[in-house]
Amino acid sequence: MTIAEVSKKYELTPDTIRYYEKEGLIPKVPRNKNGIRNFDEESCAWIEFIKCMRSAGMEIEILKKYVELYWKGADTVKERKELLEEQRTRLLKKQQDINATLERLNYKIKVYDEIQQGKRKHFMEKP
Amino acid sequence: MTIAEVSKKYELTPDTIRYYEKEGLIPKVPRNKNGIRNFDEESCAWIEFIKCMRSAGMEIEILKKYVELYWKGADTVKERKELLEEQRTRLLKKQQDINATLERLNYKIKVYDEIQQGKRKHFMEKP
DNA sequence: TATTGACTTAAAGTTAACTCCAAGTGGTAT
DNA sequence: ATACCACTTGGAGTTAACTTTAAGTCAATA
Numbered sequence: 001m002t003i004a005e006v007s008k009k010y011e012l013t014p015d016t017i018r019y020y021e022k023e024g025l026i027p028k029v030p031r032n033k034n035g036i037r038n039f040d041e042e043s044c045a046w047i048e049f050i051k052c053m054r055s056a057g058m059e060i061e062i063l064k065k066y067v068e069l070y071w072k073g074a075d076t077v078k079e080r081k082e083l084l085e086e087q088r089t090r091l092l093k094k095q096q097d098i099n100a101t102l103e104r105l106n107y108k109i110k111v112y113d114e115i116q117q118g119k120r121k122h123f124m125e126k127p
Numbered sequence: 128m129t130i131a132e133v134s135k136k137y138e139l140t141p142d143t144i145r146y147y148e149k150e151g152l153i154p155k156v157p158r159n160k161n162g163i164r165n166f167d168e169e170s171c172a173w174i175e176f177i178k179c180m181r182s183a184g185m186e187i188e189i190l191k192k193y194v195e196l197y198w199k200g201a202d203t204v205k206e207r208k209e210l211l212e213e214q215r216t217r218l219l220k221k222q223q224d225i226n227a228t229l230e231r232l233n234y235k236i237k238v239y240d241e242i243q244q245g246k247r248k249h250f251m252e253k254p
Numbered sequence: 255t256a257t258t259g260a261c262t263t264a265a266a267g268t269t270a271a272c273t274c275c276a277a278g279t280g281g282t283a284t
Numbered sequence: 285a286t287a288c289c290a291c292t293t294g295g296a297g298t299t300a301a302c303t304t305t306a307a308g309t310c311a312a313t314a
Contacts, residue, residue: 004290014291015273023271034280036291042254049254056228057184060271074249081239088232091225098222101183105215112208122201127169127176131260141261142303150301161310163261187301 001039009044010051017047025050025063027071056091128166137174144174152177152190154198183218 003014010017020026026046029037039047046067053063066083069076114120130141137144147153153173156164166174173194180190193210196203241247 002291013273016271018292019272034291035293036280045254052228052231054271055224057225058228070254077239077242077249081236081243084232084236084239088229088236091229091232095222095225095229097182098184098218098225101179101185102215102218102222104179105211105218109208109211109215112204112211115204116208122204127172127197129261140303143301145262146302161261162263163310181301 001044003037003039006039006044006047010047012047012051020047020050023060023064025060025067027067053087057094058087058091062087128171130164130166133166133171133174136171137178139174139178147174147177150187150191152187152194154194180214184221185214185218189214 001009003017006012006017007014012020017026021029026043029039029043032038050063054060062083066080069080069083111120111125115122115125128136130144133139133144134141139147144153148156153170156166156170159165177190181187189210193207196207196210238247238252242249242252
């Protein structure tokens with residue numbers, strides 16, 4: 001698979017994919033004789049994994065650390081598990097923040113609805 | 128309330144609070160005769176609101192837009208409601224991304240647990 | 255009176271995560 | 285053969301959201 005194909009498949013720009021490789025988030029992608037990347041299953045699996053983690057806002061540095069530990073092998077299982085648990089904690093916190101904000105947005109939208117329908121006075125609205 | 132007190136209350140640095148004011152996320156804070164900020168209820172309410180929205184990752188520019196509309200008054204109710212609805216949609220998407228990532232993290236952590244307990248071979252693990 | 259400490263400002267600096275650019279290579283279509 | 289196109293690189297540029305810095309004001313304390 002060429003970088004253009006992978007780019008389309010995962011909706012990441014070629015630049016972003018090359019950046020991920022340069023940063024070590026993806027193992028070195030195989031090349032043809034002209035030095036052009038030829039993505040295999042493993043490369044794609046990593047891209048998909050990184051994309052998922054990034055979509056939740058996990059930091060590049062953390063992912064780099066995880067990938068580094070992964071390549072060190074069996075000795076790092078404990079450390080990797082701890083890293084993932086820490087990230088899970090972070091995401092659970094983030095989820096709560098978003099939930100709280102969503103509730104607030106829902107309330108405000110409801111209030112605006114009532115104002116629009118004349119059920120409520122505009123000047124009674126607060127930040 | 129001084130900026131130091133507000134800073135402690137909302138766990139935002141004084142610099143961040145001044146930055147928010149400069150950017151127009153908070154209405155102009157009242158000052159004493161020496162030009163020192165004296166935060167009133169309204170200022171605090173705005174800070175609290177902005178903090179909540181920011182904690183969910185809502186952008187400064189969007190919040191600036193919302194605040195601007197707010198000060199324009201009743202004419203902008205429809206536009207404000209639409210803005211908030213758009214942000215709600217964004218947050219719902221983000222929530223889904225985080226949920227998907229959390230599920231994946233849970234699975235991986237479980238796998239690492241099983242490896243640690245010798246129930247699973249390390250080399251069978253994938254990205 | 256001198257200094258301490260909390261406040262003020264405008265403007266420059268930082269960080270993360272891309273994103274773009276310029277210059278170059280090689281395979282293919284006209 | 286020549287032009288085109290997708291790819292390559294290192295490195296510079298961008299953006300958001302702060303964060304730091306330098307220089308200054310004022311009230312209270314030693």
